[in-house]
Amino acid sequence: MTIVKYLMASIYFHIPYCRQACHYCDFHFSTNTSTQARVVAAMRKELELRRAYIGKDTIQTIYFGGGTPSVLHQEELSSLLEDCFRYFSVSPGAEITLEANPDDVSLPVLRDWKALGVNRISLGVQTFQSQPLRQMNRIHTGDSARRAIQEVQEILPNITVDLMYGLVGDTLDRLKEDTEALIQLNIPHLSAYCLTIEEKTAFGQWHKKGKLETPEEDISVAQFDYLMDVLESQGYLHYEISNFGKPGYLSQHNRNYWQGGNYLGIGPGAHSYNQQSRQYNVENNVSYFTCIEKSETFYEIEYLDEKIKLNEYLLTGIRTMEGIDLEYIRATYPQYWGELSAPLPILLTNGLVLQKESRILLTRKGKHLSDRITRDLFIS
Ligand code: SF4
Incomplete structure (x- = not known):
């Protein structure tokens, strides 16, 4: 009999800041970075306080997500990583991923990240085309995304790129152009997400007022079919609905979630899981650091039956x-x-x-x- 059981343990850091708000995004983030130092200090304290949550498991993956983790100052990133090594047994070959905005990437910054131990970069590209990038209020351009990809590949070749489909007014040709460009650039891993209009976003508000059309469903269906066809024919494994990777490049961190492994989520809005419970950190930056500074509870617990x-x-x-x-x-x-x-x-x-x-x-x-x-x- 095949027994499925959890295989690894992971640490996730939620960095709740972005340089500007994308019109479709309902993740927890703030564009006000004035609290960043206090949030990072609280995250360091949380890491120490909650180190028992995942027992003595060896940490196989560390993931900086958000928000936009590339807004972290070098010392902040370094201190969070040092604390991981101080409080946990981290496997020498651990996968350490950092999500980055193309405009935050440069060769010197990448070299610094690599020196700190980061070995995988997740780049939020979404599309190379100007009109949808502007419509979604993405901060970068298609050109800056191409430049960032090439620079990341020079320093940290284990790269994954986020690509979106089902955009407002989208076409199959737009997606084909973007996907072909990514294949040409030899990207070993892609995450492809269909746009959803979430109520509490700018897109959601405009849609409610009739100022934004819902994306055509038949186009997004054709786009998803196209992605599966072209990426599988190019040797990518479609290993999860939204994820495609060449052998050797599948995300170890995400696979740990999907296989039911333990993980400790640090930061405002982060979740944790240890087979017995899920914990949900408060999704507000000020409440998060205030509670931690005052040694008050900053999370809710759900015990799992x-x-x-x-x-x-x-x-x-x-x-x-x-x-x-x-x-x-x-x-x-x-x-x-x-x-x-x-x-x-x-x-x-x-x-x-x-x-x-x-x-x-x-x-x-x-x-x-x-x-x-x-x-x-x-x-x-
Ligand atoms: S950069 Fe990412 S997290 Fe920040 S607003 Fe845009 S989609 Fe959301």
Whole structure:
């Protein structure tokens, strides 16, 4: 029997600052960096306070996400990394990723990041084309993104690029041009996200007032099909719905999340998970550092029962190339086996999933409907 179990442990830092607000973004960030030093000091304290949360696991990945981690000053990044090595056993080959804005990248800065131990860069490109970049209020241009990619490749070749599709007024040709450019640039890993209009964003407000059209669904469906075709033909593994990587370049950090590994999330709005509970840090920069400075509670805890754990396994597993393992589910959650297996025949008959030995995987058709399939599989 294949036993699925958590394999690694990770640390995630949420850096809650951006130079300007993208019109579609509903992540937690602020453009007011006046509190940055206090937030970083509080993050260092949080790292020390919460080091027991993931036990004595060796840390295999460290990830700086946000927000825009490339706004961190060199000393701030260095102190956070030093603390990781001080309080945890970090594997010598740990994957250390930093998300960066193209405009923050230069050869000297990249050399500094590398000297601190960063070995993977995630670059927020989205598109090389000026009109959608301006429409989304991205701070960079297509030219600055190309320059940044080339500089990153010179110093830190383990690079991943974020690409968006389903943009307002988008076309298949726009996506083809961008994807071909990324293939030409020999990018080993891509994350591709479809634009969603979130209520509390500028796009959401304009959409509510009728000033912004919702992106055409048939175009985004054709775009996702195109991405799967072209990237698979170029040797990328479609290893999770939104992620494509060449062998040897799959994100170890994200795979740890999807495989149910432990992680400690540090910073305002960060989440943590250790098999027993999830913890959610307060999503407000001032409340975060004030609580930590005063030794007050700054997070909420949700204790996980068996049903929640199974639903989380279904939610993340079905999106990956490994899918979900029926033998593991039957052995670990026998009480839910009847309910879980009920929708499978119809999903199989409709060609939305396929079975490979004991595993259930999404088909091409199913990849377009993963949210619906997850809802069908969920234990109520
Ligand atoms: S840079 Fe990233 S986190 Fe910041 S506003 Fe834009 S999309 Fe959101």
